Amino acid sequence: MKITRRITSIFLIAAMMMVVNTSCNAIKNSNKTQRGAGIGVAGGALVGGLIGGNIGGALIGAAIGGVAGGLIGNQMDKQAKKIEEVVPGADVKRVGEGIQIIFDDKSGVNFAFNSSDLTAGAKSNLDKVAEIFIEFPDTDLMLEGHTDSTGDDGYNMSLSKKRADAVAAYLKAQGVASRRMSVKGFGETAPRFDNSTKEGQAKNRRVEIGVAANEQMIEDAKAQAN
Template sequence: MKIIVKRILALIMVLTLTVGCQAIKNSNKTQRGAGIGAAAGALAGGLIGGNIGGALIGAAIGGAAGGVIGHTMDKQANKIEQAIPGAEVKRVGEGIQVVFDDKSGVNFDFDSANLTGPAKKNLDAIADVFLEFPDTNLMVEGHTDSVGNDGYNMSLSKKRANAVVNYLKSEGVAGNRFSVTSFGETRPRFDNATKEGQAKNRRVEIGISANKEMIEDAKAQTN
């Protein structure tokens, strides 16, 4: 009997995720903010686990308030795309994921955490957007390629994340908005067997989510 119940529950979860994913795929960005409920967000976040995408989905509050937040995030994402055309900007749940790699102008040379002149110029541009939308939390992740030992790469990825955070803070972005995580070489997005893949993996990612003030304001608007 227990086995049958478990199989039924597993089937329900698969069907729920399948229908939910299809509905999200067919929705617009603002509707995606409203459509992801807290329970579904927590489930999906748990399945994705431990990265910015999962954290953003898990943070979704859903409902009408989520739609209000999603609308604001749509506008912010568009401004980030305009500010840094080469960056990868994705709307995830009710938040935004920004990837700085070799195409964005905010990337890192081999074995370096130093920001180049072009990198600082691009960070200036995104800092202006963050200042325009102050009611957000900023999750910053640092990453490396696979060259070198694990411990060194973990330290290097933290330095890269902190280099971005410190520069944004110097441009006026409040320090209490940031959280920093370093992953070293453990979360590659591309094949480390190639020089091109290694360059893309030397990156920093930023997750943008609603803070307490934005959530409370969205709920007040919908009530």
């Protein structure tokens, strides 16, 4: 009986690993629009956990999959390409049926040490991004602020929220509807680079934006799919 249980357990584990590997390879090898269409089939929660990251996981968890998801993915492809063109230094990724944008020291939308003030260069780049967000109105925007590890944890949490708030307020001033935006600060809890170096600290002082389909875009995509 014990041997049977062990064999059953081994087969279950092997089967689970095959599903994970197949899902990851399928996603890695697919094109962007196919990822939009297929992500729901692969299992949003599982893949989101494997990829990691707050915005990445949220975007994958929000995917609806199927033909409608593919139509949404096609729209996101167009939007992501435009963002890459106007802010070439930003890290723009297509994740699931959405877009993840990372503004760090390479993008020109970054922050000085202990500051949440937007520079003239940051405002100029956000002007360009705001125009694209207005061109594609049927999306929700998730704004996340981050800091380096220097200083008090509680202070950094507050500072990161101020940075995300500063970007949200500027986008609103340029005509992006505030109802589309949600804002959260993560302090120093989600670094992307090594905080033991000055270069890594500068890169970690950043704001990330997730772009996801809103209810209107989802309903329109479902109508087209039918």
